[in-house]
Amino acid sequence: MTKPSVFSVGDIVKLKSGGPDMTIKEVVTDMKNKPNGKYWCQWFAGKKLDSGQFAHESLIDVAVES
Template sequence: MSIELEPMTDAMRGGPDFNVGDVVRLKSGGPAMTVEQTGGKAIRCAWFNGGGYNSGVFHLSSLERA
């Protein structure tokens, strides 16, 4: 499944500036994740857990650099 993310403008940037390839983590904890796609106020991240590939879209404000 592919989600189309809108391009991020300077006005939308309310938190850290993440780029594809950055390693991030949820502020509430969890595994280190790699940023796959950025846009708008959402960021698609990927991580491996239990030997499997996972990905998800997270709100910009819920992430911090790992």
């Protein structure tokens, strides 16, 4: 089942449970190149650049939160 992409590359998000602001690095797609509701995000932990994949349901838009 494909899900519409709500966030775009470059959007600033964070986990609903808290944590650092993260930048959407990539919208994950299925084999038919349709968004699947997951995103690769990146953020800085001190000076180290980290990244991870997160489900849409676990993220909030920082701009909307403010």
